[in-house]
Amino acid sequence: MSVTNHAQPAAGITDYIAIARPDHWIKHVLIIPGVAFALIMSQTGPIELATLAERLVICLFVAMALSSANYTINEWLDAPFDAMHPTKRARPAVQTAMSPTIVLAQYVVLTTVGIWAANRLGYAFAATATVFAVFGVIYNVRPIRAKDRAFVDVIVESLNNPLRFLFGWFAVVPSIAPPVSILLAYWFGGAFLMAAKRVSEHRAIVEAGGTANLAAYRPSFAVYTHSSLVTSCLVYAQGFAFMMAIFLLKYRIEYLVVVPMLIALFASYMRLALTPDSAAARPEELMRQPAMLIAAAVTMALFGILTFVDLPWLNSLTSSDLIRLGGIR
The missing domain is CATH 1.20.120 (Four Helix Bundle (Hemerythrin (Met), subunit A))
Incomplete structure (x- = not known):
């Protein structure tokens, strides 16, 4: 639960937006390699640019919505702990009195619209989006709350990276796995x-x-x-x-x-x-x-x-032949 006391001001709309952390959307740059490698490796033939552009816009929207949903519960549930952090104590969930109902509603709306939009890009993309949302709960919410478990926290949190890669890949080629x-x-x-x-x-x-x-x-x-x-x-x-x-x-x-x-x-x-x-x-x-x-x-x-x-000389690195030295007896 959030840290609250009678001296705290009531949270405003900017505070609820802040806990969704739109400033962290820059992390979705990790989607770009998924897009690039899908274009390079899939060899599915000519690509309709207008269709690809639409799919990439939806992909980015899904990533932003679901990550903001995860950040919403992350900051709300972390407030008592962030109060002990030298810089995170300044976060809105620590400094203001937030309504649990509004926080939950924000999480549900962001998750719902994210999953709804993900279904427009096919089964593989929607499954990836669902896993992304589920791991947000596993990471932040008790009784599991992986972020409280040493080393497990890193393993679970970093799974967002290959999931972002899959977002980019499946936005381009929904029927081929990387x-x-x-x-x-x-x-x-x-x-x-x-x-x-x-x-x-x-x-x-x-x-x-x-x-x-x-x-x-x-x-x-x-x-x-x-x-x-x-x-x-x-x-x-x-x-x-x-x-x-x-x-x-x-x-x-x-x-x-x-x-x-x-x-x-x-x-x-x-x-x-x-x-x-x-x-x-x-x-x-x-x-x-x-x-x-x-x-x-x-x-x-x-x-x-x-x-x-092409750099043909690099092919020698994959050869199993030993190097023969001339002139040595």
Whole structure:
């Protein structure tokens, strides 16, 4: 339940809009690779641009509606815990007296219209949207409330990444599934980002109020340590690299050229997470990191270029033949 007292002002319409977090819609940029890879890999023939544009608009609307529904219950149910966080204590659910009826109605309306719109894009897209909504409940609502369970919280929250990829993919090709390797890579990549976020949050809470505030903010943080979180980041990064290697070698070896850029992006984000008052704790603020945005744009551009440029010399990397050294007896 929300934190309330008699001194709190009644929440206004802007407060209810704020808990839906439209400023977090920037995270749906993760849909773009799903669209791009579907266009590149599906080979379904000519695409009607007007139809594709309509499907992509509906896709984005569904993603925004369902994520805002999840954020609504997230912020409402987290209010008692956010009151113990050095920055989240300023959120509307903590600072104002919100009506449970309005909060529930907002969640139901956003979820309903999101699922309704998702059904216009076919069974696979609607099933993905339903899973997205269900995991929002699993993550936020008791008795499961996965976000309170160390490491399980990262696993569940980061599932939103491959689900966003599927949004983009099924918006383009509703009858073909993407490779499992790219979905697992997307999940590992999301897990790395979420674990890095917790590295930053863990440090900020300890610096603001000591280790006693960790459990008050979230039970999982009483289990986490700085070293366990950093170690988990390493595990997730390795998982991402392994699954991406499978995907690249299996489908287009030219994409291996992009690997150094991906490594640099992961290293930059980890460095950011280890920086005081880091934007890694607030992913929606990454738009203020121009160097990282430029690197991400260059990486995506390289993927696009290498889709059409063949590099035959890379094929030797998949050969099982040993290298023979001439002139040695």
